[in-house]
Amino acid sequence: MTEGVQTPSAFTPRVFSGIQPSGNLHLGNYLGALKRFADSQNSGVQSIYCMVDMHAITVWQDPADLRQATRELAAGFIASGVDPDKSILFNQSQVSAHAELAWIFNCVARMGWMKRMTQWKDKAGKNQENASLGLFAYPALMAADILTYHATHVPVGEDQKQHLELTRDIAIKFNNDFGVDFFPITEPVIEGTATRVMSLRDGSKKMSKSDPSDASRINLTDDADTIAKKIRKAKTDPEALPSEAKGLEERPEARNLVNIYAALNDQSVAEVLADVGGRQFSEFKPMLADLAVAKLSPISGKMARLMNDPGEIDRILAHGAGRAREIAAPILEKTYEIVGMVRG
């Protein structure tokens, strides 16, 4: 978490976070994001959660797949325990303030800032010339997603830390450039034992929706047999599990499986290792598979039931978008005024 800058007390605490409907919602999204959203829902702070469809199209999405993935993601939120009556749930493209504020932030953010973003470098790869302009500008849209609600806290996985620092830089530069104290300096909230769930095939890469290997991740829609098989085949080392966390430091794959176990079971890593230290993976993997199936199968079952009524999902998203617009519109309007745009 970034230190040194306080969230101005003038801003009412408000939570915002988003997930891309880019298909293959996985265990990393659940432990790094969805489960934490559900767990914090009764804190009394207004929470806004967004299916960021405009981020998804920064890489090619088949239109029918995008529609399906957006509804499935909404079902994933609800099935994970996010209650659309308590939190605002909607898809980004229904609230035009995101795109409008993103344009203003495109004019605040500097090329040099964007070029340093590791997500841009990872996703554009060797062929940057052929990547979309949207993929490059992604973090400015993300800053707009957050700041159009004056959100003060953003719960995310570790991979989004750099984008949140850029969001703070954009807010600071905007406030300085125009001599205002208008946008809050957002706090990233990156907490828990599974803020970076790694690929099951490669302990140096994070689990991702966009990884071409399905065996690299556990999808929230996987059935019990598939989950057990993927965990059985997960890459590990030949050593037994240590009894203390220090023993995992140089063992990324082992650490990943222990972190997953701890997060799924609401335990600390020390508690898990006190139990399973000394055991071989041949024993631990079936324990992890049983736990994962016990925790995930009610979610996949509920997602499937919700997906039987896409009309109801669309109504929930439209209702959430209406509530989101009411918060975003006056903030956007004030931004235009600060920037000097004539408004009728």
Ligand code: ATP
């Ligand atoms: P894509 O590959 O399309 O970028 P993704 O798996 O990275 O998909 P996002 O929609 O970009 O998913 O991220 C949604 C949320 O899930 C963010 O808060 C992000 O930090 C979190 N997240 C993504 N991957 C992981 C992971 N492996 N471990 C923990 N949290 C994760």
Ligand code: MG
């Ligand atoms: Mg991502």
